[in-house]
Amino acid sequence: MSILLKAERVGKRFGGFVALQEVDLELRTGERLGLIGPNGSGKSTFVNCISGDFAQHDGQVTLAGQPLNGLKPNERARRGLARTFQLPQPFNSLSVLENVRIPLLFSGAAAEATPRAMECLDQVELGPKALKLPRELTQVEQRRLELARAIALRPQLLIADEAMAGLSNAEVDEIVALLLRLNGQGVTIIMIEHIMRAVTAFAERLIVFVAGRKIADGVPREVLALREVEDAYLGKQ
Amino acid sequence: MSATTLTDPRGADRIRHLPFWLGAVGVALAVFLALRLIGNEYGYYAGYFVLQYVVLASAWNILGGYAGYVNFGAAGFLAAGAYTAIFVRKAFGFDLIPGILCAAVVTGLLGLGTGYLTLRLRGVYFSIATLCLAVVLQTLVVNWDYVGGSRGAYVIRPMTIPPFASYGEYIFLVMLALAVITVGIARTVEVSRLGRGLQAIRDNERAAEAVGVPTLRLKLMATALCGALMGVAGAPLPYYSGYLNPDAAFSLAFAVNAIAMPLIGGAGTWAGPVIGAVLLASLQQAATVTISSALNLWIVGWILVIFVTIAPRGILGWFGKR
Secondary structure, X not given: OOEEEEEEEEEEEEOOEEEEEEEEEEEEOOOEEEEEOOOOOOHHHHHHHXXXXXXXXXXXXXXXXXXXXXXXXXXXXXXXXXXXXXXXXXXXXXXXXXXXHHHHHOOOOHHHHHHHHHHHHHHOOOHHHOOOOHHHOOHHHHHHHHHHHHHOOOOOEEEEEOOOOOOOHHHHHHHHHHHHHHHHOOOEEEEEOOOHHHHHHHOOEEEXXXXXXXXXXXXXXXXXXXXXXHHHHHOOO | OOOOOOOOOOHHHOOOOHHHHHHHHHHXXXXXXXXXXXXXXXXHHHHHHHHHHHHHHHHXXXXXXXXXXXXXXXXXXXXHHHHHHHXXXXXXXXXXXXXXXXXXXXXXXXXXXXXXXXXXXXXXXXXHHHHHXXXXXXXHHHOOHHHOHHHOEEOOOOOOOOOOOOHHHHHHHHHHHXXXXXXXXXXXXXXXXXXXHHHHHHHOHHHHHHOOOOHHHHHHHHHHHHHHHHHHHHOOHHHHHXXXXXXXXXXXXXXXXXXXXXXXXXXXXXXXXXXXXXXXXXXXXXXXHHOOHHHHHHHHHHHXXXXXXXXXXXXXXXXXXO
């Protein structure tokens, strides 16, 4: 399969603090990648460099061969990169339907915005709640709304940043199933997650970050068995 | 094809403009006929005062209400419009209507420039930057003799302009037309793609950017439009009063009212600033006539405190319209 996302020597400093050091990553089209690491290990920093939230960083990032460096998040979104946030960030004054229509209105597909938005809402089983306000949704429904909004532009790559934080086991299973369905439709997905049950159920490849460095990259079962990974999570024996 | 059926799944795309414009023109006509029947020149004077604030508050609402960027520099834009009208009259002999058009262009560009310099700031930092703009403009005007400097500038008004019954009726009708056009523009923005984008920015700018909304471009469009309409509100001011000095043009009352009126009526909707402006400006006119104009800002301050406390979403919030 072709390389969709390529990150070369990506790094980020905040003053004197090095949050991310020379991270390389090649992600193939259709892949399901899990990204784990203790708090402060640089996962979200890496994602923010890819999504454009951190405009200034070291290294190069390309999506489907096109360089992303220097592009704003909205330009990256229109090139096929979508993301969700650790905490749901809906547009609270707009209806659920309008939340999903927003990206479409600025994508050149404004004429088809409503049917496409309804299609996305149906995909995450929120169709019947299209005319409600986000505050009327449950926590897991708000997560599903985030995903519906993220897939509206038919992204090539979806970054789900702790999309399951705070959910019950049943709700976690629900979101994992949804992400697997999206991946089955051809969306390449990076899942950043602390819930190991979700990561192992979803990822076919696992990367571990510790202190801003990538310390492991491989098949989840093998990666999780590595001594360095165990040390990173549980402390050195 | 969607499996879900809404009552009107395409309703969000279909906005009807004709009934609004017919209604707006009808209301304007009714107001004019009522004042003509009363036949008192003061009616036009007071009507102009109220309508000026309808334009100013509706203009402020485009950036402050829809996008959530609070502009403290309304007086600066209004004064820039007024002084543009004075400048083009003196330099080129342009009368009121061309003066208004020039003011719209100049203050639109001023808004664009201000936006370019300040829109990377958010929250209170943006507000302070707009306040600074008004101070800088006032300093420029005070030291610019060509437009009267600190002494002010006079505009000699004709007694009548045929076919209008009086100059007061003429200038009232000009402001009435500007109010209808401004409210129409504000409503069109609200229901348009631009308005939806601005609302997304107000709710969550980072999320809007992440889903592909070109936030900086939309905010620049809003500042330019907001600036142009505020300038339009100010352009007839020297013609209305016959004399304008920097203290009057850059008055704190404009800045305070531009913010208070949308908040009291219901910011973020086209109707809110209209309701707030009619209510507050009428009250201020009544206070001016019956007590003293010195009480105007005192009244606005109290009403604002009361509304922020008991009705933070404004009058329209009571009716669940927001």
